[in-house]
Amino acid sequence: MEKVVLMTENYEDEREKFARRADRSWFIYFMWSLIAATVFLTMLFWVRSQFADVKSELKGRQAALDSLKTQYDSLHVVYDSLRVRSQNYEGRMTELDSTMRFSKGEIARLNEFKPQLTMINVSIDTILARTNVQEARISSLDEQVGSIGQRVDECNTLLNELQGQYAAIQNTESTFRASTSAIRQSLQVVENSHGQLKKTNDSLAGQLKSTQKRADTLGRKLDIVMAALKRQEINIERDDIDKDFRDLYPYVRKWGIVDSVARRMLVSNATETEQTEFKQALSQQVYDKIQKWLDSNDAKESAAFPFIEGMLISFKEMFPDSLGNQ
Numbered sequence: 156m157e158k159v160v161l162m163t164e165n166y167e168d169e170r171e172k173f174a175r176r177a178d179r180s181w182f183i184y185f186m187w188s189l190i191a192a193t194v195f196l197t198m199l200f201w202v203r204s205q206f207a208d209v210k211s212e213l214k215g216r217q218a219a220l221d222s223l224k225t226q227y228d229s230l231h232v233v234y235d236s237l238r239v240r241s242q243n244y245e246g247r248m249t250e251l252d253s254t255m256r257f258s259k260g261e262i263a264r265l266n267e268f269k270p271q272l273t274m275i276n277v278s279i280d281t282i283l284a285r286t287n288v289q290e291a292r293i294s295s296l297d298e299q300v301g302s303i304g305q306r307v308d309e310c311n312t313l314l315n316e317l318q319g320q321y322a323a324i325q326n327t328e329s330t331f332r333a334s335t336s337a338i339r340q341s342l343q344v345v346e347n348s349h350g351q352l353k354k355t356n357d358s359l360a361g362q363l364k365s366t367q368k369r370a371d372t373l374g375r376k377l378d379i380v381m382a383a384l385k386r387q388e389i390n391i392e393r394d395d396i397d398k399d400f401r402d403l404y405p406y407v408r409k410w411g412i413v414d415s416v417a418r419r420m421l422v423s424n425a426t427e428t429e430q431t432e433f434k435q436a437l438s439q440q441v442y443d444k445i446q447k448w449l450d451s452n453d454a455k456e457s458a459a460f461p462f463i464e465g466m467l468i469s470f471k472e473m474f475p476d477s478l479g480n481q
Contacts, residue, residue, distance in 0.1 A: 213367070220359045230348055241338050248335075251328055258321050262314065395459045397448055403466070406436055410469040411462030418465060422472045430473060437470055 393404045410433065412418040425433075437445075445467060454460050 216359060216362060223355055223359065227349070227353075234342065234346075234349070237338060237342055241335070241342070248328075251324060255321070255324050255328075258317055258324065262317055262321070391459045391462055395457065396463070397454075397457070397459075399448070400441060400445055403436060403441070403445075406433060407459065407462050407466050411464075411466040412469070413461050413465050418469055419472065422469055425473065433470065434474060442467070442470075 391407070393401060396404055396407060410418075410421070412421060445463060448454050449460070449464055449467070454463075
């Protein structure tokens with residue numbers, strides 16, 4: 156009887172010790188889980204803030220690019236108007252050249268009369284010296300000389316007018332050439348500005364591409380963090396898995412995500428090393444054994460059922476043409 160009482164007391168002491176150890180281990184596990192969740196949430200908020208900064212910077216660069224495109228369009232319109240004006244000035248230059256050629260021809264024709272007028276004057280002087288008697292003829296010759304003198308005066312007047320017109324045409328031509336030179340300089344400035352704007356546009360386009368790459372990288376990091384947070388929800392122990400494939404416990408913890416969105420994120424960001432290790436761990440024989448276990452009634456009562464099933468789904472999504480679809 157004393158032995159029974161002693162065994163009962165020892166049993167009660169052992170039971171209390173085991174309960175205290177279980178309470179302490181549960182509290183330690185809870186604290187570590189809380190710390191891990193806090194760290195991952197902090198990382199998530201930091202990544203989101205970085206993503207928002209990059210997104211705002213991208214919008215600012217896009218606005219600057221739109222402004223430069225507007226300036227480029229306005230300069231292109233100015234360039235077209237200046238080119239039209241230059242074409243109009245070239246047409247006027249052609250007309251002025253034709254007018255100058257006509258004026259030069261008229262001046263040459265008038266210059267042809269000067270030798271004839273000189274010869275007539277010499278003849279008149281000779282006739283006046285030789286014919287003092289023939290006053291009638293001299294009078295008639297005087298009248299002829301007077302009419303010829305009038306014609307000479309008219310010709311001189313016309314010659315002076317044509318010379319004035321020629322001088323005015325030359326002045327207009329010099330003014331037009333100066334205007335054309337100024338327009339060409341303006342066109343050169345516009346072309347230089349156009350080249351600078353094009354270089355600035357290319358530079359901003361390169362910066363925009365680099366910013367987009369940074370945004371894609373931060374998005375992938377955010378996906379990995381989200382998948383890691385979902386992975387924390389796999390709360391199973393090694394002993395919860397069937398002993399025949401208990402060696403796959405690390406892969407169940409890593410790839411057995413129930414949430415489909417988080418699982419796709421994790422699969423899409425898997426490295427080549429992770430894919431190779433996962434494929435080597437799940438051979439055809441192991442795959443068939445797990446599939447058979449999932450179809451049994453014992454599996455549906457196991458706490459590890461959804462996570463093992465999630466691991467197989469991850470394998471199928473990662474290797475759609477491999478043994479998982481056979």
